[in-house]
Amino acid sequence: MKWPRILRRREKGGIANFSMRGVKREEELRRTVFTRRALLLGGAQLGAFGFLGWRLHTLQVDQGERFATLAEENRRSARLLSPPRGRIFDRNGEVVAGNRLNWRALLVAEHTTDVAATLETFSRIVPLTEADRARITRDVRRRRRFVPVMVREFLEWEEMARIEVNAPDLPGILIDVGTTRIYPEAEHLAHVVGYVAPPSEADLDGDPLLQLPGIRVGRAGVERFHDTTLRGRAGAVQLEVNAVGRIIREMDRREGVPGSDVELTIDVELQKAVRGKIEEGTSVVVLDATNGEVLAMASQPSFDPNIFNSGVSASQWRQWTSGRSTPLINKTTNGLYAPGSTFKMMVALAALEARLVTPGERIHCPGHLDFGNNRFHCWNRNGHGGVDLRTSLKVSCDVYYYEIARRIGMDRIAAMARRFGMGVDLDIELPGARPGVVPSRAWQEARGRAWSVGDTVVHGIGQGFYQLTPLSLAVMTARLASGRAIQPHLTRAVGGRPIPGRRPEDWPSLGIQERNLRLMRDAMWSVMNEQGGTAYASRNMQGFGQMSGKTGTTQVRRVTREQRERGFNVQNVPREWRPHALFVGYAPHDNPRYAVSVVVEHGTSGSGTAAPLARDVLVETFNRFRQPIPPRVAQRREP
Template sequence: MKFPRILRRKEKGGIANFTMRGVKREEEQRRSVFTRRALVLATGQLGLFGFLGYRLHTLQVEQGERYATLAEENRLSARLLSPPRGRVLDRNGQVVAGNRLNWRALLVAEQTSDVGATLETFSRIVPLADHERARVEREMRRRRRFVPVIVREFLAWEEMARIEVNAPDLPGILIDVGTTRIYPEAEHLAHIVGYVAPPAERDMDGDPLLQLPGIRVGRSGIERHHDLVMRGRAGAVQLEVNAVGRIIRELDRREGQPGQDIEISVDTELQKTIRGKIEEGTSIVVMNARNGEVLAMASQPSFDPNVFNAGVSNAQWRQLTANRATPLINKAANGLYAPGSTFKMVVALAGLEARAIGPGERISCPGHFDLGESRFHCWNRGGHGGMDMRSAIKLSCDVYFYELAKRLGINRIAAMGRRFGMGVDLDIELPGARRGLMPTREWREAQGRGWALGDTVVHGIGQGFYQLTPLSLATMTARLATGRAVQPHLTRSIGGRPARGGRPEDWPAMGIADRDMRLVRDAMWAVVNEGGGTAGIAKLPGGLGQMAGKTGTTQVRRVSREQRERGFRVESLPREYRPHALFVGYAPHDNPLYAVSVVVEHGTSGSGAAAPLARDAMVETFNRFRAAPAQRVADVVRGT
């Protein structure tokens, strides 16, 4: 800075040479000082202008692209379009899971400066319970700021009007119409169709659809099994929005893919009729014996799937889960039971195939079977006398099958059981359906226990470690009836395209000798239709053909020797200790179309409690499908 020093020198000079022209000189001096200083100012200002120019250049040219992208992001907002969820139809096209309109109030966090204030105002217009507010706030934290969160669903018309009127005081609140799941048949098909619920954190599989408000995922049954197919794919609109998120215009729209309808094989009317006949703890499965379609599957008690849709409250949930009758459990596919005497056909076929016994070979039944120290009783204390296979099945002689099991060994029995679909995965479209257990020596040893011969003997009459579902018993019956390894299934078509397994030819032959099968079928026919058979009560009324079947009664509790000697009667036991009652059957005997299995928990006697239900179910099935006999029967047979 030389400048000031020069000035100072001049200053001194000015004082020394003061003259008459002082004023003028002073003016000159001031002017020149001013000029220099003005130049300094001008230079500085020019420099600052240069700086601004440089800033602009940096922002607009060097970083222009980055900011252009940001501006686009500001301007564009992609919104997902929620596709309608596919429906579930029964075999007659009746809707058993549908969608209905649902007016909802949504809140978009990014469109309001104060979420709390908006909710406060909202609750003065439409009262919100504390737990509703807590849920909204929880979801707000979980979702991204631009994703709308449902504040209130199923708005009534007046509520909507009130919200619309107060819209200016409710920044961030929008009203839209969505769909909600409805199950017109409520509890009748709940175990089959299942239910939907809002997705939980663990359901978030990366599908953007799950972020949408009001979206539901299948939680059980068909809804869960076919969830992805029924969900469809999200569409998207690209919108131009302004700073407060108001939509200016739509730039681009990609329609999503609506979820596909699922047609299931169940006949709703049949299902309802059968359900009406059974009590708590009973389950019935009616199958098309030829192709494995499940025509009805009832389990009592049931529940109303509609309550899960809006989000079930804690109290409701506790009530459902704490109920000892387990309404949420589909006993037909999840309940596990020992098959009892209904299993005897399998033991018989194993014996015939292994040539452990001849069809005509007679085994004498004195009413009990001794193995070393142990004595195993026949249900008939007096004994059946000489029994061949046909009469042993017809009369359900236990001693015959004790002896046969002893000859076969457990593993050959179990192998035959698995061929009949028991203790194996049946791939039914019901998540949570149980595979069950077909015990073997190895299985027992894996538990660290030995397998005794006495165990084998007991398993010959279907008692012991077996854990089988009514569904697998129906499958066994269908396979006995047709000789084909049909698998039970519920899906007839997906989005109009027939699902696999609808035709009998889709299922392979069992590979069991025809002669053996005929013998066992004939014995099952005798159970129902011949004098002295254990289930004469299951005889069908005239004109419907004849049913073949087998009863079963399985002990829940061991009967002690003293009880036996005192002339014990099961009716004297409290209900929860009474034996389960079972019946399996198919009809018509000469041209099998339907297979049925019935399990009545603590029903005491297969012939007394289960057989009549099986008969009624079979009659109802015929009635439903006889309406237009030629077409109906053909329809059932073709399974299309």
Template sequence: MKWPRIWRRREKGGIANFSMRGVKLEEERRRAVFTRRALVLGGLQLGAFGFLGWRLYRLQVEQGARFATLAEENRLSARLLSPPRGRVLDRNGRVVAGNRLNWRALLVAEQTSDVNATLETFHRIVPLAEHERARIEREVRRRRRFVPVIVREFLTWEEMARIEVNAPDLPGILTDVGTTRIYPEGEHLAHIVGYVAPPAERDMDGDPLLQLPGIRVGRAGIERHHDQVLRGRAGAVQLEVNAVGRVIRELDRREGVPGQDVEITIDTELQKTIRGKIEEGTSVVVMNARNGEVLAMASQPSFDPNIFNAGVTAAQWRQWTSGRSTPLINKTTNGLYAPGSTFKMVVALAALEARVTTPFERVVCPGHYDLGETRFHCWNRNGHGAVDMRTSVKVSCDVYYYEMAKRLGINRIAAMARRFGLGVDLDIELPGTRRGLVPTREWREAQGRPWALGDTIVHGIGQGFYQLTPLSLCVMTARLASGRAVQPHLTRAIGGRPVRGSRPEDWPSMGIPERDLRLMRDAMWSVVNEGGGTAQASRLPGGFGMMAGKTGTTQVRRVSREQRERGFNVATLPREWRPHALFVGYAPHDNPLYAVSVVVEHGTSGSGAAAPLARDVLVDTFNRFRAAPPGPRVADAARGG
């Protein structure tokens, strides 16, 4: 609408300044327009400021509480404090798993002007290997400059002292003390106490403690079973941190609950003595026959659990897990063996309970037992003649037990075996303990195979499908000796408080008539102490009372007829084909205190290899507890208090 003015301006050009009055009017008009528009602008600006004020009100008043929380979350950082792990003590209070102070040297990169110079100086004081240098430099590069990097762990006192003295020349080097797990007895108790390792993903059970760097969880044995008890509860410290996570100050500290000490039933001295006597492939279990406390549990070979602390090298791991020798495996709980003749008491008691025989019935042993076409041999090819129950144990007559097994059937044998702790979970505090196998007709049928009568016959003498651990054989012996259903256990006290099970009365009766048990004990006594007994060479020396027991020899390979007829001699076989030697026993005969089971792999004969070892072990046990027989822990506590 203003376009025409372009021309008009040219027309009027000269007269614009003509009258003072016209100029004034124009000026007034311009000013009026300006004033109006300036006020509009001012109004807008005021409105804008009002908007800012409203924003501030929204943020600071209406949402103030929310943002205050967010600011606190920003600033506060809770860190967990790891409590000291509880120790494991043996029955005499000796530390078998403890915490050693771990003196460490740390490097804080931002506190030194030259990391390399500091490390060079450190190297002159405490030599660092090339790979250590590389690791430190890598970590320094990767982490924030105020985060300490471990230079060296497990420093000795002398090294610590040298570092402290040279502190002025070592800018950025800090020393601190943490703890690390130590097993003073090394490989002697490795299978029992176990070891610790950094937690894996599957160990994460929701305990915040496991998130801590440097934390260890029990991986095996007591360390694993009592991990919760030993671990304790995490403390927490509330810290103020800045945007990059640097700690500004400590606001609040709540100390954690230290882990409780666990006292185990093992006698370290006894354990070491026994381990000194046994060779590779041998396992020995000694229990208190009255309450199930495991006094010693030795399996050769073993390993040094301290190696797990520093981290196991691949080469070490290969050495442990490959080859015939299996040091990581505890044979007393994980080795599976056929019980052989040591099983005969179970069959005899089953026969008595089922009334398929009497103690006085005699079975004639011609040296073999025929079932249809099949002939089953007695170990004594000449036969034992007429044997009653007591003699059958004493001479370990196989034919007697073939007959008993045939009368009983497999399921009644299995039922009695389970009452003696064979083929059932024993609830011992060693994770991974094998249950073993006591076959039944149903078990076999579940495999799609019928149970044959011939199977029953061989199971009468503890051969066949049985797979039992030395521990369960020891439990069987303890139950025979005490008549109580004692459970094997390793825990005596937690945090100084005795756990249940240390008194004989804590365990229920087996429910087997005392008369039957007495017969069995008498028979087992005769094995060791009567002429003709299979272990009479292993009688206890004078002054220790008398031992009762039972030998066992189990084939690892079937003996063929030709071999038998050629005059078979096991001693000529290659070692790994020789039979295992077993012995179970207890002493003293008249007042059973200790039960023992011995398995010597490829030991050829129970009476030759296992029984003498069991005798020595019992002698050691008597010697060890001569002053104070292993009584219940409650009595200890009373005496101590």
């Protein structure tokens, strides 16, 4: 056995006494030492290889799964596919909000090493403003690096060609075709349809779709109300990318769900015709009185929602938001007015239902009512003499309503008004629509003031603290006409499925005695169709039967005694001091189908201004729907 000898240290060889034997011993010693150390070294090397093997085992077996996942994450890159936004149609299948192709340049941050340099090169081809750059840089920071960020949209063909030619110098830039919203009816339906705009920070609700470049969310109107429905769901494509982000191939694709189309109750032709008849400061609502469908809803002035697509300039925005005319405001749902005499039906009904007045009771009108220290004037200074309920509405006698309001109290009046949809949320599909206010004792006390009987007297003729929208006036009229608690609505169908509530039977009864309702309708008929009625001059329906209605004129400034005595004439005061003109009505009178409300700001006189306009609107409505409104019309026209 040689081994033990190798491993044993030997004494020094005798080098001094040189001999062949000495040389051999010396050589043997050296070799032994070498062999021992070489084997030790070999052992160490083997150990080191063992360490490497253990390391590989740790990485590839123990942690193999984890690293496999990481490798997958490395090469996979998910891109979202934005589904087309659902379109909006009117009741006849006319497109009122559609999509149009939009060529745009996108930037994928992970594809470029230097975002600023890429943008610099890009701006030499297609100019970018400072604001653009700031937005792009912000978006790049905010979004994940593989999510494309919009650089410029609405590219011209020539610009696109130049970008494509310069593609090698533009790492990270890609051309993409998206869609943009288009509103063919422009300002005609702006208040109803609303508009879309890029999502703000607050809109990012976790829907990955909102991260996509060029995505728009509904900002107002139906676009906002039905936003999630119209938006659809994002699809996704799984891509294999290399280290610099170049797409190698598509691994998986999941198509998104396109947004659902929405069909409105609006009739675009009627809407346009109505808008053709009105001036600034006027709002008109036309309802189907049997089921609450909004057929037309016009508020003047309006705006072009298409402008929001490419971004609203600061000067445009100033023009819209400053000054007296407020084009962005939909007056039919957000304009607040005192109803004036159009409210008298509510007072009368409240009194009838409370049995505090009978239809036959006559109240004497001397032209004014003295109550406490105050004198309340009738609009007719000469007085109407003895007035019963029907006549009181026909001639719109104020003293009659002062008296019965005093009898029944404000709370009964307010409760009745709320039953008719005033001062309550009507749930119309227009976000931000205001419910309005019908004042009551509690309401006044909540404001920290006391309610006096004098207040009740004034509120009996629809003046005072009322804040009502033209829409709620139209709803009141439709409920009077139908006796049912119809709700106004703008949506007829979503995604091809009809929304329930088309038939009159779908709506519950108001619970008002039919006899009292008939009284009201008869009185409203007399307003228009009997000599002496306040709207008698507007009775001509051009062969479409007869209509019923009620005029209203509301003061915007208090007329002083001094002015009265000097012979007050509204024609001589500035326009913005003149009273508002109101009218509510429906037709045909014997089988109510359409209800209308008209508010003309500073229109001076309900009977002179609002009544003829309302009549014209109803005539136009009959013209559109000569036959009863067709159940479900027609071919949709593709955009």
